[in-house]
Amino acid sequence: MDRFANRLIIGLCSVLCILYSPSAWAWGYSSTGETREDRVQLRMGADFTKKWNCGVRLSIAEELRFDLYDVQTGTYAKKSAAGTPLSADTTYGAAFEKSYTTINLAYHPIDYFKVDAGYTLRILGRKTNQGADEFLRHRVFFGVTGMYTMRYAKLYVRERVVCDMRTDSVNLLEKNRYQWELRSRIGAEFIVPGQPVKPYTYVELHNTLNAPEYQRLYGRQYISKVRAQAGVKWRLTQKSSLDFYYRFTYGYDRDINITKTKQKIQLTEGKTYQHAIGITYHFNY
Numbered sequence: 001m002d003r004f005a006n007r008l009i010i011g012l013c014s015v016l017c018i019l020y021s022p023s024a025w026a027w028g029y030s031s032t033g034e035t036r037e038d039r040v041q042l043r044m045g046a047d048f049t050k051k052w053n054c055g056v057r058l059s060i061a062e063e064l065r066f067d068l069y070d071v072q073t074g075t076y077a078k079k080s081a082a083g084t085p086l087s088a089d090t091t092y093g094a095a096f097e098k099s100y101t102t103i104n105l106a107y108h109p110i111d112y113f114k115v116d117a118g119y120t121l122r123i124l125g126r127k128t129n130q131g132a133d134e135f136l137r138h139r140v141f142f143g144v145t146g147m148y149t150m151r152y153a154k155l156y157v158r159e160r161v162v163c164d165m166r167t168d169s170v171n172l173l174e175k176n177r178y179q180w181e182l183r184s185r186i187g188a189e190f191i192v193p194g195q196p197v198k199p200y201t202y203v204e205l206h207n208t209l210n211a212p213e214y215q216r217l218y219g220r221q222y223i224s225k226v227r228a229q230a231g232v233k234w235r236l237t238q239k240s241s242l243d244f245y246y247r248f249t250y251g252y253d254r255d256i257n258i259t260k261t262k263q264k265i266q267l268t269e270g271k272t273y274q275h276a277i278g279i280t281y282h283f284n285y
Contacts, residue, residue, distance in 0.1 A: 034269045040068040042094055043278030047102075050285060055108040059118075062101050063280070066094040099123045114145040138165040143183075152193070158185040161209075173212060174256045180209040181224065196235040203228045214265055215254040226250045233282075243280040248273075 045063030069092060104118035120139040143160030164179045187202025206225035216222075231245025251272035258265050 034271065037270065037272045039272065039274045040092075041097065041274060041276040041278075042066045042068070043276055044280070045100075045278070046281040046283070048283045048285070057104075057106045057108065059104040059106070060102070061104070063099065064096070065098045065100075065276075067097040068092040069095050096125045098125070111149065112147045114147070115143070116145070117142045136167050138167070139163065140165075152191045154189045154191075156185075156187055156189075158187075159183070160185070171258065173214065173258050176210060176212060178210075182207045182209055198233040198235070199231070200233065201228075201230040211254070212256065214256045214258065214267075222252065222254070224252055239284050241282045243278075243282060245278050245280075247276040247278065249276070250274075 043063060043065050045061060047059055047061035049057055049059040051057050100120055100122055102118055102120040104116055106114055106116035108114045118141055120141070122137040122139060124135055124137060139162060141160055141162045143158055145156055145158040147154060147156040149155075160183045162181050162183055164181075166175070166177050166179075170177055183204055183206050185202055185204040187200065189198055189200040191198060204225075204227040205223055206227070208221045208224050211221055227247065227249045229245055229247040231243055233241050233243050235241045249272070251270075251274065253270045253272070255268040255270055256265065257268070
């Protein structure tokens, strides 16, 4: 009798949970599986920084990004989960992908602490068979950085809050018009005595802060990117330098497609493996 009562209670609780679930009765949930995309990028940029003795720095930077694509087919250098690896015999071209124009104001009151804030204007372009589809996005950010200097190296940890603002039409159930994320970076710069070069490396995590409800899946935020970069800064003069680098980015995205007429939610989990080779010119005055 007690066993029957326990099963009855468990069954009633299960029914109530289903009935009062906000998505179970209104929406049918399904997963379309996982996709994979491989990209190779070329990047070039320049930044100019004005320093004052009070510890204030103002920087203006411009960066251009180009995706490699197959010249014969017009498709990007990528593959799906069921696709074939990229061929070394394929002829690739470079298509404009994004430009970043950034203004950054930083305050460096002491040797081991810095705060900064800034704005970035992003112009996005996409090469398709129908032509270029370009639109604007805005980004604001605020960060704090802690640094520790040793004899031949400088270690640092940076936490930055970023808000991306879309200007195109967006379904608010699927995407946010204002996307917030926390970027956590740990890195090191190394000093080579008597040489005009400074190797460096860092790793950065991108954590979503306000992913849409159906993307979070049971209320959880998630890490959308893991980024690692290694490079070397080559000092040209006392005020200028070149930065050569390689960056690898692992991206994870939950793409939600909500069909209101059929009351269905489809989740596609996309993974991106991006390799970027870049050069940046720095000038301080």
